[in-house]
Amino acid sequence: MYAKEIAYKLSEKGLRVTPQRIAILGAIIKLNNHPTAENIIEYIKKNHPNISIGTVYKVLDSFVENNLIKKVKTESGIMRYDPLPSGHHHLYCEETDRIEDYEDEKLDALITDYFNKKGIKNFDIQNIQLHITGTFKD
Known part of the structure; x- marks a missing residue:
């Protein structure tokens, strides 16, 4: 940029x-x-x-x-x-502290649909972001 x-x-x-x-x-x-x-x-x-x-x-x-x-x-x-404040998820490697952005529209739709149906009492969801922990193989 x-x-x-x-x-x-x-x-x-x-x-x-x-x-x-x-x-x-x-x-x-x-x-x-x-x-x-x-x-x-x-x-x-x-x-x-x-x-x-x-x-x-x-x-x-x-x-x-x-x-x-x-x-x-x-x-x-x-x-x-x-640098990307908009909605996306993160893959976090416990061994190296590496963080990668992860986007998946199907996953987002699945999670949104789940919470729209299930709901959380006395709570309005504004944004869903996952922090997925694991290890990269490379």
């Missing part, structure tokens, strides 16, 4: 467009592996050596609050960041 597209996404959410915000969102998209804050900092320090760790965390929090990205917590308690 180019800087212009990132700038547009930021302004669309009402966020001020700054070089730091462009670099951070660009890193999350470019790294494409549900990076940790540390991964993001390491990546952007190459071109933005003066950016502070505090700034990165504040920007990440503002991105989450504005639904630009989503936090994903691993089984080991590590916080990762997902």
Whole structure:
């Protein structure tokens, strides 16, 4: 994603467009592996050596609050960041902490249909996202 597209996404959410915000969102998209804050900092320090760790965390929090990205917590308690805040599931490898996005329309329809029929008393479902734990064979 180019800087212009990132700038547009930021302004669309009402966020001020700054070089730091462009670099951070660009890193999350470019790294494409549900990076940790540390991964993001390491990546952007190459071109933005003066950016502070505090700034990165504040920007990440503002991105989450504005639904630009989503936090994903691993089984080991590590916080990762997902550049796709829209509905999808995650496959999580316990051995490597690898996270892969998983989309399946039939599964989504099955789960939605099940809960529409069954319902949960005194609860309105807004979104269903699965966190499927296992190990990758590759």
